[in-house]
Amino acid sequence: MKNVVFSIAALIIIGLIAGLFFYHMPSKHAEVQEPNVQETPAKQPLYANEKIDYSLQNDEVKITFDKGENWLPIPIEKDALFNGEYNGSKEELIENSYILTKKRIAFLYYEQDNIKMLSSIDQGESWQETLISEHYPPIRFRKTAFLNEHFGYVIISGDRTMSQEMSNVFLTLDGGKTWNETNNTNVTRLVADGGFTNEQTGFLSFGILNPEQPELHVTQDGGANWSEAEIQIPEKYRKIFVIAEAPFKEGNQLAMLVNQGPSGDYLGGKVKGKFLSKDEGKTWEFDREVQPDE
Structure with missing residues (x-):
């Protein structure tokens, strides 16, 4: 009788051990069915407007269309982009001196007394070097932009002596192949900003050294004639808002920001x-204050 009990107990113990052994064994069927999340990466979002960026590392100018995965070398010397009276920090390109879009890449630069533009309209597959002006003194202010595939502008100033300098505006109607200079404003104050809102309407803002009021000149005939715009500044803001920035379109009218200049201290100066x-653009009326974060 005792032998029978021991035999049954032994069988129960062996069964428990076998059950535990098979319980911990991995199931091949489970391995086949369970997805491997590391081998199935999530889909990346699609970007309608991928950022185009540039690099100046190792004294080479390069751009990328795919967030840095591939870099395209630009056939221009880095130093050429900083020539002139104002050289910038050379850590980054001078503001408004270049255009980086999928439809147009352009670099405005000064080389051997000539103002030139290097551009591409096929994402760098081919390049065009264009002479904008020759025998020009060392440049200070520089700005270029295109409003469409045909019309673009270049604003340049140079030959600075104390608070006086010459300034010139050049326009293209054929996508940058040729450039023509507009008539001069005959203003010799230092250029602060400028730009065009269409092919006929353009602006030049003057005065950056201790200005007391904005001075904005406007053309409505493509630069054939320039006249000073009337900016109606409320008494409260006189000698506070003193430098006009380039106007821009806003609905059916034009809008413009006027800043406080380098010495402004009204509400922090920003x-x-x-x-x-x-x-x-002939006359301007005050609308409201604009905070720095707007």
């Missing part, structure tokens, strides 16, 4: 005045 024009 608040700007917003002005509106209903006559294509």
